[in-house]
Amino acid sequence: MSSEDSENLGDIRDQVQFTPQPLNRTAPFYVAGHRGLVGSAIWRRLEEDGFTDLHGRSSSELDLKDRDAVFAFFAETRPRYVVLAAAKVGGILANSTYPVDFLSDNLRIQVNVLDAALEYRVDRLLFLGSSCIYPRMAPQPITEDSLLTGHLEPTNDAYAIAKIAGILHIQAVRRQYGLPWISAMPTNLYGPGDNFSPTGSHVLPALIRRYDEAARSGAASVTNWGTGSPRREFLHVDDMAAACLHLLEHYDGPTQVNVGTGSDVTISEIAETIARVVGFGGETQWDSSKPDGTPQKLLDVSLLADAGWSAGITLEAGLRSTVQWYRDNLESLRQ
Template structure:
């Protein structure tokens, strides 16, 4: 009977969100936030609240409190964060820990104070312990040491996840969280140094093709394997979880298939049509050797990813060429 009791929160009050509900998408200009807005618009939601960081600095507690008091959102997708690849995480750890702790804390507390009906906090697969078994199950969180190259970010994100869990437990609020794997897609950050591995590779290949460069350089050995999820699939999962999941435990969102950085680099190279060489700069860090999520929980709830890696990469490369690399 105990298992039945444990399953109860899954079915408690999960329900479709009314299409005219007031929904705040924090970080709506980012990779994830913009995909969530696209998904909500496609699904007929009519009242999406969007504020850029210029209009509302989410690190400013009094501004966040005033915003929640005046706008009174009913649902919150918390996709605002300071995000970046290995270089940015390693170079700006103080900013990563401060910004992400304050953004998470300010929004979660203000949402509780103003009676938000449901909130989804976005964690990240990179906050699981460095050496945990693969594929990674949700229960491995906080069971081992973190990956050093992003521990400041990971600690801040873990604080946000745990806040949702504890606020749910003490105050009975419906704040949930999910753990997306590496994402890519339309609207990504293609900055040469601060971006993630995949958009950085797209940029390098497109630029190398245009400039006729003989080779591009990969950070690290190219051996680590990663799982990549198209961001529109993540947005679909976020709405799915908001409407179908009320549990206390975080939920992994991924594809359950991984590929080495070297292999994904050659796939991008061929999609871009670049004919030069790919060289590895082994003086640069690799990060975690392998990261693959176990997504049986979300699959069992009825969700699965839709876009294959090649198709998602083609869409992203076309978007990059048309919008960033004009």
């Protein structure tokens, strides 16, 4: 293919001509999933930044899997901006046990919200995915162009496929309708509002709960899944919220944007830090018969840096505030 053909193909694949600019603080803004970990942080950030017409519905008020209900909601509220943070999420155990649920529920949520947003011509939309979209053995740190270049991690492939479909949906809207919608792929997130359920949580909140309960009970040891050797990157959800608003106001393009810190730690190291923060002085053991998941998952955040944003909350500070939130809200947490 000649360079001229490549340029023409690029023109065909993206029809957006848009210059990012500050969002109108008085325009209707819908945060899908506004009570979840990411959505609630985005809601807080938008309130702090002076947005006055925020819209959100709990799952009991609006089932995003119900297409007619979603379209009726958009007809009523006519949002100018949308962040799609709603999703069915879980850790290795949940993803491995219920792959149909993770694929079906997330596809329906995404298609309904994105189709309704298209029907009512939402000006700016941010779709949030996950770093699990990238191949299991992708070169580290993972760049955005690693997408669809290899096999996925089998323990969460169904969820990943749903999120990949969302990215392509955004790109298709840009190509066919010329709307400046974008996607962001966060690394492992944590913070206030996380899911600390023993069976449904991700690794960091699961470790916080396990070590805190061990410290309270005076247990001599804690046993974690795997070997502790995989490396993971963690981003505080308040940083993620700040990145989302920054991207909406400063970035446009068909490529999904990695959102992370650019550094990682082993699961063993994060376990040691959590044990210290919660005051657990016992022994940590590892059950190597349980899966480790992807050996390493570190995002290349060069594109995010080029857009003018970098993380500001250190892991130690973020963990201390998250542990405090967990303890303050222990009685009302999801079980």
